[in-house]
Amino acid sequence: MDHIFARFANRIAHIAGSPLTFLACVAVVIAWAIAGPFFGYSETWQLLINTGTTIVTFLMVFLIQNTQNRDGVALQTKLDELIRSSDAQNEFMGIEKLTDQELTALHERCEAAARKGHAALEQTRAERRRRGHEPPAGD
Template structure:
């Protein structure tokens, strides 16, 4: 049952996200608007579009959420595997289960490490420039 629902949710998500589906929806709305004068812009005429869009929106929320949950879990698993097999710190595996406070602390730690890396890089670049200019001065003096 679960695999059937997953297949259905994926197929519907692909179909509803296509340009053709958008065009069909635009045509339906235009046809509804054009039909307004023929129905005297009645409450029934308004109810048709309101009911239709509400039902579609209600159902699509669950299908989209299912697809996003699955995609997110797959992406997280891939990232965890890349972290596990690289020189990265294993502390990052499974961080999606941390509390907000723990995530903020980990993010701050990463920002500090990035600032240190940028400072080291800037220092190395300045040293290369200095040596490059010093090398050119030595050449000119010869």
Template sequence: MDHLFAKFATAISHATGSPLTFIVCVVAVVLWAIAGPFFGFSETWQLVINTGTTIITFLMVFLIQNTQNRDSAALQTKLDEIIRSSDAHDQFMGIETMTDKELEELHEKCEREAKRSQMMLEKTHAERRTRKSRKH
């Protein structure tokens, strides 16, 4: 059942994200708007578009969320494998399960390390420029 739903959700997500689907929806809204005067802009006329868009939106939320969850899990698994098989710090594996506070602390630590690395890089570039200017 899960596999079938995953295939269905992926197919629907791809189909609804296509330019053709967008054009079809725009045409449907334009036709609905054009039909307004013929129906006297009645409550029934308004109810048609409101009901249709509400139902589609309601169902799409679940399909998109399912697809997003699977894509996110796949991406996280790939990143974990890269971390595991490289010289990267293992502390980054599984960070998606950390609390917001723990994530913020890790983010701040990474920012500090990035600034330190940037300063070292700038220092190295400056030293190289100094050496080049002394040679000439």
């Protein structure tokens, strides 16, 4: 059942995101607006578009969320495999399960390490310039 729903959700999400579907929806709205005078802009006429868009939106939320969830898990799995198979730190595997506070702390630690690395690089460049091995900064 999961496989069938996954294929269905992917297909519908792909169709819903196409330019042709957008144009079809614009055509439906234009046709609805043109029909307004023929129906005297009645409550039934308004209810038709309101009900139609509400139902479509309600169903699409679940289909798109399902597709996004699977895409997120697939992407995370790919990233975890890259981390696992590289010289990267394995502690980053599974961090999507951390709390917001834990993620913020890890992010700040990574930013601090990046700043430290950038400072070391700048220090090396300054030393190379001082020794005449590199053109002055800004050139």
